[in-house]
Amino acid sequence: MTYGPAGSNTVYAGVNDRSTSLYRSTDGGSSWQAVSGQPTGQMPQHGVVSGDGSLYLSYSNDIGPNDATAGSVWKYTPSGGAWKNISPSQGSYGFSGLAVDPQKPSTVMVTTLDRWWPQDEVYRTTDGGTTWKALADKSQRDASAAPYIGTGIGHWMTAPAIDPFDSGHVLYGTGNGIWRSKDANASDSGGTSHWTAGARGLEETSLADAIAPPGGATVITSMGDQGGFRHDSLTEVPAGRLKNPLMSSSTDIDFAQSAPAVMVRVGTGGAQDGAYSTDGGSTWNGFTAEPVPSANSGHVALAADGFTIVWAEAGQAPYRSTDKGASWSKVSGLGTDAVVVADRSSANTFYALTNGTLHASTDGGATFTPRATSLPSGRLTAVPGIAGDLWIAGGGNGLLHSTDGGRTFTTLTTVKSASALGFGKAAPGANYQALYPIGTVNDVTGVFRSTDKGATWLRVNDDAHQWGAIGSLGIITGDPDTYGRLYIGTNGRSLQYGDLS
Known part of the structure; x- marks a missing residue:
């Protein structure tokens, strides 16, 4: 979805329909009409209305991030209803990312999607799509802030952005992070642009x-x-x-x-x-x-x-x-x-916990061989350094503890539910590992710590730090050498850690 000039009440919306994929509203979304003359057989990925009123659109035959095998880039002029194919290249791949320079309405950047060979590409035009320059071979990349991503131009590039106050400042996202340049416009005059990893330590x-x-x-x-x-x-x-x-x-x-x-x-x-x-x-x-x-x-x-x-x-x-x-x-x-x-x-x-046994x-x-039956399903963990000391994070059944190698279990009454449990260095003066569950205690769901085998609990995260579906992943461990340090695995935000405040 993208918006027309300020005060126009014009809104454009792309939909997942190869026959009619672009709609326009001129009354702020109260009613919609298909835009006449639009391309068919593909779907718009991104659209931006430039400062001169032109609508630039990237198209692909699949929503991505994989399986795009065809694509195009179009320029639509609302005043006359004219469509123009301005694709910088053609092949068995799509186009996705698109950005327009707010200061220079004829400067546009687009990215390919799923062009696996030789690599994906970022294109840039300064004349509204009449001519394009490919940036991959005309750029230098410094990945020292995130060496593991390499120095390739990237893949799954769907989100470029041009700084509205600095035309040379450009960022775009990839499947490995974010590339950032302060001189992306150097290619306009035949120069080389320079790029750095723009999100150090962050990885999706x-x-x-x-x-x-x-x-x-x-x-x-x-x-x-x-x-x-x-x-x-x-x-x-x-x-x-x-x-x-x-x-x-x-x-x-x-x-x-x-x-x-x-x-x-x-x-x-x-x-x-x-x-x-x-x-x-x-x-x-x-x-x-x-x-x-x-x-x-x-x-x-x-x-x-x-x-x-x-x-x-x-x-x-x-x-x-x-x-x-x-x-x-x-x-x-x-x-x-x-x-x-x-x-x-x-x-x-x-040990193994299977089907309640x-x-x-x-x-x-x-x-x-079986040792105990009629147990809840859940995640089984063993306490470091103590033979036969086991815990089950039993979901809605809370936490269960065994000190005899799983022959018998006791359910903790202090924990209403638990999706995972980790262990860390014992608190000063304590002789048992600190416990770190993801679960519900006293009707509050979060991450907790106990230094007394689960008799009492302290919440160690807050509502602003929940990191998505950490309970479903169930990855949590304390640090064995630093009391209070905790590591939590996330689904899309990599590994989080925290120390005592």
């Missing part, structure tokens, strides 16, 4: 897991799109993603509680779908074999001593390896997609 990613190993890296993540990062500092952007393999998405990560430099992660999109590290995540080695060669991703657990790996690939039953992923054997006693959790003290003990293994994950 969805977390899959986060671990905070004691005495090592501050936190290490697994996530969609970027795979994951090792964060040695919370105030500096990591130099690069976890690699060897460089996964496009990682679905789970774990470390050995008694040997925290040993880690495993799993996912998809790399040369291998799983890997291990023996130096705290600085370097990795891909598994040389997989449980089911046609599968990937899923959930992984690592024994407290780092010897046994249990991996349930998506859609598969769990398998175990005792040789760093060189060979695998199927686990007995668990079904498809069982999520296995390692005891954080006893190296041979693993707590299963346990005391032979290194080879066989699992």
Whole structure:
């Protein structure tokens, strides 16, 4: 949707209809008519009315961000009803992002959509679309503020913006963040424009897991799109993603509680779908074999001593390896997609909560047998350093606690609901891990901390810091070395952290 000149009551709206996709209202939206003579077969992505009254539109045959295979750019002159195709190029891709310089109504920028080869492009015209210049090869890019995005022009570019007070100041969004230039108009005279990463530390990613190993890296993540990062500092952007393999998405990560430099992660999109590290995540080695060669991703657990790996690939039953992923054997006693959790003290003990039954293994994950039944579904976690100490975040059933390896559970009366639970360094003078649930306490939903095993709770976020669907993701962990520090995974806002105020 875009608006006509000030005071005109004109509004344009694009709709998802390839036959009639553009409508206009001249009475502020009370009534609408299809704009005559409009292009068909595609749909408008963006539209901007320039200072001279012209309407510029980018079109694609799919709403995106993927699957666009055709597109065009048009200029519409409302005074005479004339349409003109001003597309800067043609091919099996669409056009999406569009911006008009408020100071110079004939200066327009557009972006391609899904032009995967050789790359997407940003075009710029200063004569209303009669001629265009491509900026990719006439720009220099500095990604030092976010090295992991590389120096390519980007993809999924749908939101360019030209500063109304500075024609050279331009920003546009990509699937990896934001590029920013202070001299984007240098190309108008044949020069080179310069671009920097304009959103340092911000990344539109969805977390899959986060671990905070004691005495090592501050936190290490697994996530969609970027795979994951090792964060040695919370105030500096990591130099690069976890690699060897460089996964496009990682679905789970774990470390050995008694040997925290040993880690495993799993996912998809790399040369291998799983890997291990023996130096705290600085370097990795891909598994040389997989449980089911046609599968990937899923959930992984690592024994407290780092010897046994249990991996349930998506859609598969769990398998175990005792040789760093060189060979695998199927686990007995668990079904498809069982999520296995390692005891954080006893190296041979693993657990799994499936269909209301707590299963346990005391032979290194080879066989699992039931220990407790009639339990709620939820997320099972094990307390660091204490054998057999388990918690279930049971959704509407609140928090359940076991101190006997899952044979019996006690429900906490102080918590009405809980979608996830994390652990962190004990408070000064306390001898039990600080508890951090996402849930509802005293009819207030939020993130809480308890330093007395759940007898009392303190909310540690507020209504202005809820970060979207954190409960559905259920990714939360305290810091083992810094009391009060907390990490929360989000669905689209990457990893958040907080310290005691």
